[in-house]
Amino acid sequence: MAHAASMQYERVAEIGGGAYGTVYKARDTESGQFVALKSVRVQTDKNGLPISTVREVALLKRLEQFDHPNVVRLMDVCATKRSDQETKVTLVFEHVDQDLKTYLERAPAPGLSSECIKDLMRQLLCGLAFLHSNRVMHRDLKPENILVTSQGQVKLADFGLARIFSCHMALTPVVVTLWYRPPEVLLQSSYATPVDIWSTGCIFAEMFRRKPLFCGESEVDQLGKIFELIGLPPEDEWPSVTLSRKNFPLLTPRPIKEFVSGISEKGAQLLLVRYGFNLGLFIP
Known part of the structure; x- marks a missing residue:
């Protein structure tokens, strides 16, 4: 892990506070390029940084x-020792001005064309296929960490950070959104690609839609909203978890087009691969 001088990066603006702490837009004083800085404090022991953090980085x-x-480029990693117990790890990524959330908000009515969405x-x-083939799960995919360049190039950001920063996440006031989490995670059943x-x-x-599909306010509320679309899974597919199936009304699946107007037949079929699930959703 490089111990690069933080002086090389001159902060320009705070981009926002995410689940992993504050993110800054900065300028690389050597190249003049803009970058994004994401820092986290990692607890260290007599051997230095935890091996899990070193491995993930x-x-x-x-x-x-x-x-x-x-995939967004990781350009540099800086480690600064703050004390015997703590090291600040800063990941330096390429900077892209806009995320998918902003891109969708800025799209003029009536929204994106089918060709653009495709x-x-x-x-x-x-x-995503590239990350998975290299055994990296994203774990927190949402429009805010999918970047879109001015040329329309998509770049995934924040992948792997959940594991690097997991020890830190409990300390941040930001609640990681539930809206993009599958039932198996909401039910604490399994976690895989x-x-x-x-x-x-x-x-x-x-x-x-240009707005989220499921906007739950709690795990149970999120599950309820999901089951309104896909139906309540049968008893024999309900995982052995603390939350009982009896907490939810007996709902049957509804047509995708009720929720996602404007989607083509092929698009609806593609969506059902994961939402109609055979309900393979609970099987890791």
Whole structure:
């Protein structure tokens, strides 16, 4: 892990506070390029940084060798020792001015064309397939961490950060949104790559709607909203978790087009691969 001088990066503006702490737009004083800085304080012991943090950062650095067009570039990693117990780790990413949330908000009425949505989805899935093939789960896919360049190029950001910063996340006041989480995670049943596919489905629907598909206010409320669309899973597919199936009304699946108007038949079928699930949703 590089111990680069933080003087190399001159903060320009605060981009926002995410689940992983404050994010800054900065200028690389050597190249003049704009970058995004994401810092976290990591607890250290007598051996230095936890091996799990070093391993996760090394994996992200290794992905850089592939220079994938749909994945945001990790340009540098800086570690600054703050005390014997704490090290500040700063990840330096390429900076992209706009995320998908902003892109959708700025789209003039009546919204994005089918061709544009198809192109965005193809790029998103290319980036995701690359991450999954390298054993990286995103875990927190949502429009805010899908970046869109002025040329319409999609770049996935914040992948792998959930694992690097997991020890820190409990300390941040930001609540990670529930809206893109699949039922198996809401029910604390399992956590595998299909989690990212569910989130992608939610984002796909949002491209047509220009607003989120499921806006739950709690885990139970989120599940209720999901079951209004896909129906209540049968008893034999309900995982053995603390939350009982009896907490939810007996709902039957409803047509996708009731929720996502303007989607084509093929688009609806693609969405159902993950929402209609056979309900394979509870099987890791």
